[in-house]
Amino acid sequence: MSVKEKPPLIWLNVTLFLSSFIVAVFVAPWYGFEFGYEAEHWLWLLITFSFCNLSITAGYHRLWSHKTYDAHWSLRLLFALGGAFALQNSALHWSSDHRVHHKHVDNNDKDHYSAKRGFWFSHIGWMLRHYNPATYSDYGNCRDLQKDKIVMWQHKHYLLLAILMNIGVPLLLGVIYQDIWGMLLMVCVVRLVLSHHSTFFINSLAHIWGSQPYTDKNTARDNAVLAVFTFGEGYHNYHHIFENDYRNGIHWWQFDPTKWLIKSCSWLGLTTKLRTTSTFRIEKARATQLLKKAKEKLESKPNSQSIRDQLQKEFDALVHHMQEYYEARKEVLGEKTATVVKKYERSVSKLKYQQIKEEFERQQRSWNLLVRRYA
Numbered sequence: 013m014s015v016k017e018k019p020p021l022i023w024l025n026v027t028l029f030l031s032s033f034i035v036a037v038f039v040a041p042w043y044g045f046e047f048g049y050e051a052e053h054w055l056w057l058l059i060t061f062s063f064c065n066l067s068i069t070a071g072y073h074r075l076w077s078h079k080t081y082d083a084h085w086s087l088r089l090l091f092a093l094g095g096a097f098a099l100q101n102s103a104l105h106w107s108s109d110h111r112v113h114h115k116h117v118d119n120n121d122k123d124h125y126s127a128k129r130g131f132w133f134s135h136i137g138w139m140l141r142h143y144n145p146a147t148y149s150d151y152g153n154c155r156d157l158q159k160d161k162i163v164m165w166q167h168k169h170y171l172l173l174a175i176l177m178n179i180g181v182p183l184l185l186g187v188i189y190q191d192i193w194g195m196l197l198m199v200c201v202v203r204l205v206l207s208h209h210s211t212f213f214i215n216s217l218a219h220i221w222g223s224q225p226y227t228d229k230n231t232a233r234d235n236a237v238l239a240v241f242t243f244g245e246g247y248h249n250y251h252h253i254f255e256n257d258y259r260n261g262i263h264w265w266q267f268d269p270t271k272w273l274i275k276s277c278s279w280l281g282l283t284t285k286l287r288t289t290s291t292f293r294i295e296k297a298r299a300t301q302l303l304k305k306a307k308e309k310l311e312s313k314p315n316s317q318s319i320r321d322q323l324q325k326e327f328d329a330l331v332h333h334m335q336e337y338y339e340a341r342k343e344v345l346g347e348k349t350a351t352v353v354k355k356y357e358r359s360v361s362k363l364k365y366q367q368i369k370e371e372f373e374r375q376q377r378s379w380n381l382l383v384r385r386y387a
């Protein structure tokens with residue numbers, strides 16, 4: 013597409029992104045050197061930055077776009093306020109865009125921020141021009157959200173809420189701590205720029221930089237470094253294959269504060285119906301991806317047919333034992349709560365379970381040994 017054919021610029025967005033960036037990079041440090049920032053400036057920067065980003069990740073993304081759990085109205089209200097503070101459009105608009113992104117990921121004509129159109133476009137470029145004017149009125153893919161009173165209230169009063177949060181909160185803090193300019197710079201501008209770009213990285217960098225342990229059918233990547241800056245959203249390869257899971261980092265050692273927040277809120281009764289993917293499906297996806305990688309690498313090597321056949325055989329056996337194991341485990345775990353099961357029956361089934369487990373682990377070792385050599 014030539015320059016002339018490009019759709020017109022959205023001047024409001026261009027001005028906003030550009031001016032906030034310039035102020036955050038040049039004016040805010042100058043003010044710091046000239047007048048100094050105190051501990052409260054840094055503390056409130058961290059608090060408001062976390063509030064904004066978590067409202068996007070736990071609220072806009074995992075709650076509203078993907079429905080991975082239910083949330084109490086008080087929590088939804090907080091997310092609605094934090095989302096307006098983050099200045100990323102209303103939850104309804106954001107979710108509509110995001111659902112399109114998942115449905116048509118990497119499709120340059122349909123995915124509004126397709127990573128295949130390059131880093132700049134998927135990061136911020138897609139918001140600078142009128143690429144998709146229809147999205148501002150058609151929310152047909154979010155009919156469920158249109159029944160959420162808080163979502164609709166935020167959508168209707170978005171501009172007012174965004175101004176109140178972005179100007180009102182820093183002003184209030186400025187009055188309390190008697191440094192209006194300092195708080196406006198840190199809590200309004202620096203916080204906004206940090207919050208914007210750390211979220212935008214999920215559409216750009218998380219589709220370019222990292223590994224693909226679960227699928228390579230799309231560009232999404234898992235990246236532990238990005239997870240730190242994005243409150244856990246860096247495990248984007250997992251997220252694109254299992255989008256209905258409230259977790260992005262599924263292991264305890266993976267950095268996913270959004271998951272921790274949702275889980276902690278469930279202990280207080282603020283979140284319910286937390287959805288997860290079964291371990292069997294996750295493990296099967298990992299093994300399938302390893303098999304694919306190994307086969308692809310072997311393709312170019314001569315006389316590799318027999319190894320490829322062996323890999324396939326080991327894979328089939330692995331999936332068979334894996335399924336048997338996870339089914340047996342579910343049964344045994346379920347029995348703990350069943351009161352009618354006799355002690356004798358329980359010990360027999362536990363013995364059988366132990367056997368199945370050992371068989372699965374044996375097969376897993378043999379599979380790992382073979383596939384790691386080629387994948």
Ligand SMILES: [Zn+2]
Pocket residue numbers: 073077078110114251255
């Ligand atoms: Zn998503």
Ligand SMILES: [Zn+2]
Pocket residue numbers: 113214215219232248252
């Ligand atoms: Zn994505």
